[in-house]
Amino acid sequence: MTRWGITIPLTGVPLTAHRELVERLPDLGYTDAWSAETAGPDAFSPLVLASQWAPSLRLGTAIVPIYTRGPGLLAMSAATVAECAPGRFVFGIGTSSPVIVESWNGGAFTEPFQRSRDTLRFLRAALAGEKVTEEYSTFSVSKFRLERPPEPAPPLMLAALRPGMLRLAAREADGAITNWLSPEDVRTVRAELGDGPELVARIFVCPTEDADAARGLGRMLISSYLTVPVYRAFHEWLGRGDVLAPMHEAWAAGDRKRANELIPDEVVDELVVHGSPEACRERVQAYVDNGLDTPVIALLPNGGDPAEQVTALAPR
Structure with missing residues (x-):
């Protein structure tokens, strides 16, 4: 079933x-x-x-x-x-x-x-x-x-x-x-x-055709979760280490707004269904x-x- x-x-x-x-x-x-x-x-x-x-x-x-x-x-x-x-x-x-x-x-x-x-x-x-x-x-x-x-x-x-x-x-x-x-x-x-x-x-789903709004919410969640060490290691294992490195650097510097901006659209679209x-x-x-x-x-x-x-x- x-x-x-x-x-x-x-x-x-x-x-x-x-x-x-x-x-x-x-x-x-x-x-x-x-x-x-x-x-x-x-x-x-x-x-x-x-x-x-x-x-x-x-x-x-x-x-x-x-x-x-x-x-x-x-x-x-x-x-x-x-x-x-x-x-x-x-x-x-x-x-x-x-x-x-x-x-x-x-x-x-x-x-x-x-x-x-x-x-x-x-x-x-x-x-x-x-x-x-x-x-x-x-x-x-x-x-x-x-x-x-x-x-x-x-x-x-x-x-x-x-x-x-x-x-x-x-x-x-x-x-x-x-x-x-x-x-x-x-x-x-x-x-x-x-x-x-x-x-x-668990799959995060945002049923809206407003892609900018969905990606904005997705970026907030991704920066909150994927900066946790176990999730960072998970995505390095999955092959996203390089593409997420700028986010991690901004987050470590205390600039959460910049960290969100540095998450590429394609990463959001891969991880958040919208x-x-x-x-x-x-x-x-x-x-x-x-x-x-x-x-x-x-x-x-x-x-x-x-x-x-x-x-x-x-x-x-």
Whole structure:
């Protein structure tokens, strides 16, 4: 089955005001609803609501940071959503970023590869209902057992940008979650992940034919995200190191306006989907044609009605 996902909640729409739209998503052709977690709603609550509003949707987190909750609380939160949506929940985890982990949550962003591996191994055991006592390399757990282990246990997905994490996802998880890539980049990512595991990607979509406005918004997002070290390294691996170097130099000098101006149109057009709803749908389909299993549309606000835009972007 071809999957077609949407990110919830939508920007500017109150969480409880999503009910009517979420109820309609399956009839529109959407198969998935995925949440995120930065400084807005947590990743789990929107999915609990959606599980009751649209009982046929598959629900996923993309992603929950592994540093901002203890291992046991991660398992408890995942088990709660899995109980609300049995067989329809996918638990996506990832390292997040030093800003979110350290500056906003007072944690320590250390040993991301090892912490991801250890968390996957703990969650695999805990969500299966096992009593876990283990000295992992990055944390230890003693005699933890879920009181209500979900049946079935949800698949585990890992946020991955480069070969090391992609290979870890292939070995230890059920798939990988990525973002900020072009349809052509999917082939590079898929080659590292392999053909078996599921590949999910959040795709930023701005359904407007005002290309200047879409590119302006895209530049702001690109300079905010791709200057983060892990995303910078990701795009250097994908081959955009030279073309993005001027942006990085301006950003490092503290000139954000100049950094935005130095992002070429072609980079914005590769990484942000924009145009008419039909053109946007075709571009999202190009990701699938290049090896993506589950596209998850992240609707960028452009002044239009979000519900109408979600309807217009539904698969045909």
